[in-house]
Amino acid sequence: MKSKFVAVIIFIIFLFGIYQIPYAQSQRILLFEEGTSCNCGPCAQSNPIFDGWLANHTSNTQAIKYHPNFGADPMYLANPTQINERISYMGMYAWPTVDADGLIHDCCWPFTVPCFDGILATRMAVPTPIQVSVTDARIPGDSIHSTIVLNLASNLPAGNYKLRVMAVEGKVVYATPPGSNGETIFYQVFRWAYPNTTGIDAPTTAGTHTFHYTYKRLSNWVDTSIYTVAFVQNDVNKEVINSGRGYYIPTSVTGNNPSIPSKYALHQNYPNPFNPATKISYDIPVSGEVSLKIYDMLGKSVATLVNGFVPAGKYEYVFNASNLPTGIYMYELNTGNFSETKKMLLIK
Structure with a gap:
């Protein structure tokens, strides 16, 4: 059983919930990052609670779930290098572990709805100066074009800010359990980071900043479940300033298809x-x-x-x-x- 230092967690929540620089307000999308595995018994027991809670808070939360090197897990074996890098960055060593906006480590154990409600309330009370908009569009062939727009209402304070972009598969389904814990359905599965897990330097000056990414859909990904997640993170304290995700795709992008509209x-x-x-x-x-x-x-x-x-x-x-x-x-x-x-x- 995982041990928790409840007093420390409460102090951290208090600290980051109050002592913040007053920003111009943008809509915050709280980013949860989870370490989970198809070979982890507590994961199978806890994930339905987390998944159900996330499904009821789609307007202001999202999640990325990394499958670590914990037994033979096909979702880990699909991209072990980048998963190891991200797991190491977050300091995750037990499963399941959930981080909230990079700041609140191992935020809820055991998983409970009141705990996640409290984390959400704490982070939503902290203003953010950045709005992150993500547009996903299918390109003929096997690629996705993602347009990421960062709107900064004000300059960012000193820090080491990175824009991180990741392909996520919303739902991965196996006919039989791929691991030992009995799970066959997995949500918000991390697939790839672009150009890498380090990301690129994020802008820090007020204004609108646009970035374009094009990446291939790999053969083991289900096309209709793939979307892009983008977030700005300060590597000084690992705080995710804000995040966004792709919500829509064109119904068709093939030149001969009548679904291509004839007019604007x-x-x-x-x-x-x-x-x-x-x-x-x-x-x-x-x-x-x-x-x-x-x-x-x-x-x-x-x-x-x-x-x-x-x-x-x-x-x-x-x-x-x-x-x-x-x-x-x-x-x-x-x-x-x-x-x-x-x-x-x-x-x-």
Whole structure:
């Protein structure tokens, strides 16, 4: 049985929940990182609790799960080098272990809903200056193009900030248990880090910064379950400043497919009115630079959903407005050949 130093954990939660630099507020997506294994008995008992909790908090949390070198685990054997690097970085040595935003190590043991609720409340009370938007698009063949937009409301304080980008498989299913603990279904499985687990230097100045990544889908990945996770982390104290993930893909990107739209279009969001999330759909007949932004009624930009190269296709974006007040907002689609604006109503 794993031993815990409860007093230390409570102190850490208190420390990082209060002593923070006051940032301009952006929507935080709390990133959990878990070490788990198909050969770990406590993992099989605990993961359903964590998975169920995550499923009820999709608007402000996400997870990446690493399978370490703990018996013959096919998810570890698929990428042992990068998994070892990330596990070592986080200092995980027992399973299951969950870290929250890089700061709160081994945050809940045993796994309980009240514990995860408390961690979420603690981190959501800490403002973040960064909004992370991720756009995933399938490219003809076997690749995914990911556009990552970092919106910094203010400059970051001194630190060693890295942008880390990872391919995650949302659900991995085996016909029979691949290990000794009986599990056959695994969620949020880490697959690969780009360009590596170190990442690249993240921008620290206020403004909008766009990055493009293209990576191949490996043969052992289920295409429809793959998405990109991006997060900015300060290596000085390992705090994840904020994170984001790809939520939508084009229905088709093949040139002869009638699913490729014949004209540009920005559709009315649904539901409308909404609270706190709504879907925004748009059509792009020609690949190119695209921006999709949200404005308040004073014309101030409050969110950038897309800002970069987008292949031709039909898209749907899930916009979460948890950090915005009730009111009328406008969303605007711009390309080199098209511009359209629509209104939507947020009621809280």
